[in-house]
Amino acid sequence: MMQYKDDVYGTVELREPVILAVIDSAAMRRLDGVLQHGISGLIGLTAPITRLEHSIGAMLLVRRLGATLQEQLAALLHDVSHTAFSHVIDYVFHGHNSQSYHDEMKEVYLRGTDIPAVLTQYGFDWCDFLDESRYTLLEQPSPALCADRLDYFLRDGPGLGLMTAEQIQWALPHLIVHDGRIAVDNIEVARWLGDTYMAADNASWANFKEVGLYELTAQAIRIALDKGILVEADIWGTDQPAWTILQASTEPELQELIPLIRPETQFVWDEENPDFRVSTKLRTIDPDLLLDGELIPLSTLDEEFGRRRTTYLTAHSGKWPMRIIHPSSNP
Numbered sequence: 001m002m003q004y005k006d007d008v009y010g011t012v013e014l015r016e017p018v019i020l021a022v023i024d025s026a027a028m029r030r031l032d033g034v035l036q037h038g039i040s041g042l043i044g045l046t047a048p049i050t051r052l053e054h055s056i057g058a059m060l061l062v063r064r065l066g067a068t069l070q071e072q073l074a075a076l077l078h079d080v081s082h083t084a085f086s087h088v089i090d091y092v093f094h095g096h097n098s099q100s101y102h103d104e105m106k107e108v109y110l111r112g113t114d115i116p117a118v119l120t121q122y123g124f125d126w127c128d129f130l131d132e133s134r135y136t137l138l139e140q141p142s143p144a145l146c147a148d149r150l151d152y153f154l155r156d157g158p159g160l161g162l163m164t165a166e167q168i169q170w171a172l173p174h175l176i177v178h179d180g181r182i183a184v185d186n187i188e189v190a191r192w193l194g195d196t197y198m199a200a201d202n203a204s205w206a207n208f209k210e211v212g213l214y215e216l217t218a219q220a221i222r223i224a225l226d227k228g229i230l231v232e233a234d235i236w237g238t239d240q241p242a243w244t245i246l247q248a249s250t251e252p253e254l255q256e257l258i259p260l261i262r263p264e265t266q267f268v269w270d271e272e273n274p275d276f277r278v279s280t281k282l283r284t285i286d287p288d289l290l291l292d293g294e295l296i297p298l299s300t301l302d303e304e305f306g307r308r309r310t311t312y313l314t315a316h317s318g319k320w321p322m323r324i325i326h327p328s329s330n331p
Helices: 017-023 026-033 051-064 069-077 088-092 106-111 115-121 147-156 165-174 187-205 208-226 239-248 252-260 303-316
Strands: 002-006 010-014 175-178 181-184 266-269 276-278 288-291 294-297 320-325
Touching: 002 051, 010 017, 017 069, 017 115, 026 051, 051 069, 051 147, 088 208, 106 115, 147 187, 165 175, 165 187, 181 187, 187 303, 208 239, 208 252, 208 266, 208 276, 208 320, 239 252
Parallel strands: 181 288
Antiparallel strands: 002 010, 175 181, 266 320, 276 320, 288 294
């Protein structure tokens, strides 16, 4: 039995042997060294929330909503194949907009971990957890609500100054399940979720400065991989050792890039003389409300919210021309 204290859901008692065994596996313990925000978390620009915290959190949320043990395990394992630096690796392999490298590599990665043996011991087939679309509380196509989106939002929000613990506790009881999907039973909560989620995307997940730092880090990792300074095993390890290798390298290209990867570096929009052009994944939600037994998107009930969301997506889409303002140039 484990008394697990979570920043979002409070103290929860975990008794299921398979849940405890998966949490204690080497593959899951690795996630305690992988930050959800990659480089921005590593250099102190964002809160150092780990993939392990988020994975357990997603499991706790589906559990709270009445999920089966199998779906709880799916939630626990959904991010197990994240590499060091999390979504920075998507920039390395030019997957800026999809940010799905960890999903694409999940089967290959899991096969080589201790997870298959742990699950077999308790009567589960690890292959049953590869297709997350089977678990409708955990994953839904954007912009629907799902436990993955909700947990990282509620986990990031306080550190971004966008919500309080009291607001989280106000919203959580209004999350309900209908026909296997997460919905909301209160329009004010739905509006708060939709607008605050969009603010979180602008403040961090698709923030201009953070995207710039992700791209610089991706360039550094790409150079290091090409020159054998980093190897595949480093990518499938944890953040700090890989970052230490990059910082210690005497490779001239890296010595130019690494000093720029710091909170003091700024980026400006420059159509004429950009250092690079980069796009990124935009994240918004359109919460479903349950009315008269039917799920109806908030944007249908609140056209102004729909316009705000459309305007946000339109304004931030495409490639951004970014010019670096070197830290030494900042006043």
